[in-house]
Amino acid sequence: MNSIIVFALINMFGVLGTFLLTALTGHLSFGQASFMSIGAYVSGLLALKWGLPFPISLLGGLIAAAMSALLIGLPTLKLHKYFFALITFGFGTAVAALLNHFTNITGGAMGLSNIPCKTNFLLVVISIIITIGLIRNFVKSNYGRMCIALRNDEIASEAIGINVYKTKLLVFVLSAIITSYGGVLYGSFVTYVEPGMFGWTKSTEWVIYVFVGGVNSLTGAVVAGFILNILPELLRFVSNWRIFIYSLFILIIFNFRPEGLFGEYEISFSMFNNVYKNLFSKLNHRN
Amino acid sequence: MLKIENLTKHFGGIKAVQNFDMQVSEQEIVGIIGPNGAGKSTILNLISGVTKTDTGHVYFENKEITRLNQYQISRMGLARTFQNIRLFKGLSCIENIKVARDCRISYNLIEALLSFPKALKTEKNMEKESLKFLKLVGLEKHNDIKPGNLPYGLQRKLEIARALFTQPKILLLDEPAAGLNTAEVIDLVRLINQIFHEFKISIVLIEHKMEVINELCDVVYVLNFGNTIAKGTYNEIQSNKDVLEAYLGGGDNA
Secondary structure, eight states, X not given: XXXXXXXHHHHHHHHHHHHHHHHHHOOOOSOHHHHHHHHHHHHHHHHHHSOOOHHHHHHHHHHHHHHXXXXXXXXXXXXXHXXXXXXXXXXXXXXXXXXXXXXXXHOGGGXXXXXXXXXXXXXXXHHHHHXXXXXXXXXXXXXXXXXXXXXXXXXXXXXXXXXXXXXXXXXXXXXXXXXXXXXXXXXXXXXXXXXXXXXXXXXXXXXXXXXHHOTTOHHHHHHHHHHHHHHHHHGGGGGGGHHHHHHXXXXXXHHHOTTOSSTTOOOOHHHHHHHHHHXXXXXXXXX | OEEEEEEEEEETTEEEEEEEEEEEOTTOEEEEEOSTTSSHHHHHHHHHTSSOOSEEEEEETTEEOTTXXXXXXXXXXXXXXXXXXXXXXXXXXXXXXXXXXXXXXXXXXXXXXXXXXXXXXXXXXXXXXXXXXXXXXXXXXXXXXXXXXXXXXXXXXXXXXXXXXXXXXXXXXXXXXXXXXXXXXXXXXXXXXXXXXXXXXXXXXXXXXXXXHHHHOSEEEXXXXXXXXXXXXXXXXXXXXXXXXXXXXXXXXX
């Protein structure tokens, strides 16, 4: 059970990366999972081949992902977002193919094994909480506002001085970094990665999670990401029916709540405060 | 302040704008009028960089801005509104205003991510400032709702407030009175006058409603089929033969 939760949380980094990109710029990435494999492979290789300590190999993985996001973002983010979705799809497939091809470096289809185990449950939980906090700050900051503006109307955003291209690039690189961080954690938790793990189906799953939770709600992305990640595991007892139930659940939500489970709703700390105060005053009254 | 020379734009075979010249001095309101399809909005799009011109030059404060990107032109101090209102429907009214200054803000990405005191302080100041602008256009009661729920006239005003919040030196308004009723038009004229005097900026105004042009503009340019057919004060162009012909049709067949 413990490892199911860890896997769900590691996947959450992918969901969060996808959320950042899709909620803020309206772009869909069908190659987001390849950033996770880049993070896992690069950090794993740095640790294995050169014996670098974990923080440095971690940093290497993040930088590699940021660089590859720049590489595909630079030429494609000036185009319409549909082309961006196609290119990221191609990129994801290309990364998997490259990992398979360079057998002498990456281990090919056999995968990369014996990555030093540096991750535990606590690190994953702390990381995810910090990441959610950072994303929340980003969404609430001026960057978040600018992103929603450019998602709504690029011409009007440019007219008030927003550099649309640069802002989109920034968000895409950030989303790649967050996703690859999950990859680094994955590699050093499982100590093994293979190319097939982060195919385009994984990327698509994340996009679905984000839409199920509500594309305008960070809370939605987190909750939906977590539930949908562990749902197939929880449904194991109905074996053959689990994919059916899982798909049905998603279809029902898309049909009856197209804005997602949470719409634009966000849980905030002040809300907890209010609940707490209400409870407190009620208790006092009773006494 | 704003100088336009020989601006020409063709869309396929359509000559949208031909050899357009215009000058706007400091603290002046210039009007552009003309029948539908005369090329008025195209001129505004060319100045603000939405479309790129075929030939000709645009100078803003003695610097050429013809080939600059839209956001660069905006950052130099040229703001605009759109004929078909372009508000950000995902942001609330007050956020629609705030966002106009977001790219000029002093805190950086790291400070934003970690929510530093500096970022929070800037946000607080922005809140105060943007409320002032909401009040200016009479929207202070609606700060938290989405602009899609506002009546048309208020949406126009919100768009003007957003453009103003970029702290422009010149403001381009594309048919601000379109779709407004008589009372709203009077209100709008009062607002534009107030903005003009309070912020001491220049305004370029495209309009169909002659009473707005009459009330506000120092100089009026009249366009027809992409050509400038007259220029002068409102009284001058009123009696201009070409203008009457463009609006009322030629007298030959009558």
